[in-house]
Amino acid sequence: MLELRLAWRNVWRNRRRTGLTVAATVFAVTLVVVFVAMAAGLHEKMIEDAVRLQSGHVAAAGRGYFEERTLDQFLELDQELFDELDGAPGVLGWAPRVISFGLLSKDTDARGVGVLGVDPERESSVTTLAGRLKRGDFVSAEASRGIVLGERLADNLDADLGDVLLLFSQSYSLETAYDLFTVVGVIKFPDITMDRSVAVISLADAQAFFAYEGRASEVAVLAKDADHAAAVAASLRTAIDGDAQVDVRTWDKLMPDLVQFIFIDDAGMYIMLVILVVVVGFGILNTILMSVLERTRELGVLLALGLRPGAVFRLVYVESLLLAGVGLLIGLAIGIPIVLYLQANPIPLGGDLAQATELFGMDPVMTWKLKPMNPIGSCITILGVAALAAFYPALKAARGRPVDALRSV
């Protein structure tokens, strides 16, 4: 306790120097908190967007589907499966889909498309597809030969509501499948590739078209959030009770590209923050080193009076941690409110940046997310750096021989 009081007073003996070092620490901590929260918000949004747009947090499909993605691997949609899905704890919603490919043409124009057959009611319990409708209606529950196009796909085909398109593909029984569909809606996918190449029809239509009665390609499952995906997947695996015909995957296994992108993006950011923290760390080192060197005589007196070298070492250490701690607290006090404000009021992006975000299949909004690990990590990092920086000066102070020290000016 005495050391703490002594250290606190020592820290403020040279106010200007301490002030500048604290300012540098505050600056770094604020940046770290804001940047980490920005990346966390961005990544969480990317995951949520992808999950709520296509994959679900967890997906169940016929064995082999996730590798092959053809009509050959399917799930039997029977009461047993429904009961299992409804019974699994943590499952907030589930939606069966039929997924395949086709060639969609209008007059002389044709586009290769991904065909997504959905049950509109169930689908809205998992994804936000229907909410992204630009005009017209979403597909209806029963077989009605209505089709909903991505906005760019509709533009490219020059198709609008009411137009009749020819869908051509191959059915499960390997026969040629073709039928006429009427455009009932146009949807805006945030992902450009999807916007250009996805057509949605009703599950019933898809099952009839692909000769897939009573079957689905996959069932997408919604969990509370991405962090609960693994738990839900586990409970689902228990519910299906080792059914060898069903494969259950979590979002990170369904979208490895996304996981890798996040990793690379994080790596880039942390490298920058490490550089920043190292630069600040040298500032702390310099301040503590200077304060020790200019007190050589004083510390010598303390040692001569019988203070143990260990206590001197601790004293210098506590000074360094206090110095960093003050900066840390102020930095957190500035950074956290900023992030909380931004978290509550996301910044909409305009112009070029908006278009750039579309490359990643995201809505043009910048979101922040303060995870508990963010301030905790900042504390550990800054105090850790302060501890490292204090080591040499503290050693120097404790090792001084009182006789030499007293002789120095």
Place this chain on the structure above:
Amino acid sequence: MKDLQRRLREDGVFVRAVLLAFERDAFLRRIAWRNVWRNGRRTVVVVIAIAVGIAGTVLSMAINFGMVVQMVETAIATDLGHLQIHARGYEDDPGLARRLDDGGRMGIAALDVAENVTAWAPRVRSDGLLTSPRASAGVSVLAIDPEREARITVLADSVTQGAYLDGEKRRILIGEALAERLRVRLGSKVVLSATDVRGDLAGEAFRVRGLFRTPSSELNRSTVYLQLEEAQRLFAMGDAISELAVRTADRDRVVGLQRHLVEELGEGVEVRNWEQLAPLLVYFVDMFDQMAWIVYAAVFIAMAFGIANVMLMSVFERTREIGVITSIGMSGPRVVAMVTWESLFLVGVGLVAGFVLSATGLFLLRDGIDLSRWGEGLNSMGVPSTIVPVVRTKDLVAPTVVAAVTGILAGLWPAVRASRARPAEALRHV
């Protein structure tokens, strides 16, 4: 008011005197250099901090920019070329309806005599459905003249199994990823269905001639290559083509060539350069640049605190000494000039150390950073998985200038304070 004017005038005189001393007085420079090394330990700590900051920013910039360069190069070398010529209206509504009915002859004639053109290749682009006995997939069809295409894109070198198209009839190249999805191998038969220019459904069987893998996962997943004549027959489009892709000797002069071609070819065609063909790529490059400035700003502000601190310390601990030299006749402006030289030397040594560190880092990374473990995430952005850092002059000049300015500004406050101290008081200071 009068007072203010007088003060301003005095300040102007002071500043001019500082600049004069700063520029002319070699003696000050010598003193300053010695002062920097009076407390060697402190100077070394700051120099290391500056060096780490500089090397960190230079290296991360070089890696980032290397990534961007490779993204651009990949897009150009796998698909875009430097310029493309289409029929009018293609940009808004790409499709078989917009085609160059003369087979591109007008464009070719212009390209053959234009400067800076190294190669051109005719292409037909459309969409189709590729069906194997096991599955089907929507694909982009790109029909090419194999020989000419090889001089525009790296497709010929990207073939990993089998062989490139060579005129043999009814052969198709598909990406490895697509082959896996359709479960086909070399020699397998696949059926390509598409609508022709009249809107009729057309289909034809092809054998897989080769599999390719490019750094762009989109191409690998969803593009197939045919021979030009076969696509023209399939789509019933005579000898019309969709586009002419052009490669130039000098990418920086593409815009000039573009302007020339627009004049030559008139209103009937659209000529777009790679930046216009891939606007997202350009946004991406811009975004990287903006990020770069944020990184610079953050690191340099942190460095400025360190420099300011050291300069403050070194000036204040010399209060008495500065008092002595002013009382024996050194003028205030000369004190400011001396301290400014000190901070410049400090930053200068830091910069040199930083550049040495950067050069070492770049030397170690000269073969590129292998990120193949995370290759798919990069490939989906169109970046190859080995990143070679690229240093721009700008990325070296910017930190130098910013560090120098930071150093001068950080040193100015203590310098001015030192020069204003009254000798009598300063001498009493211990």
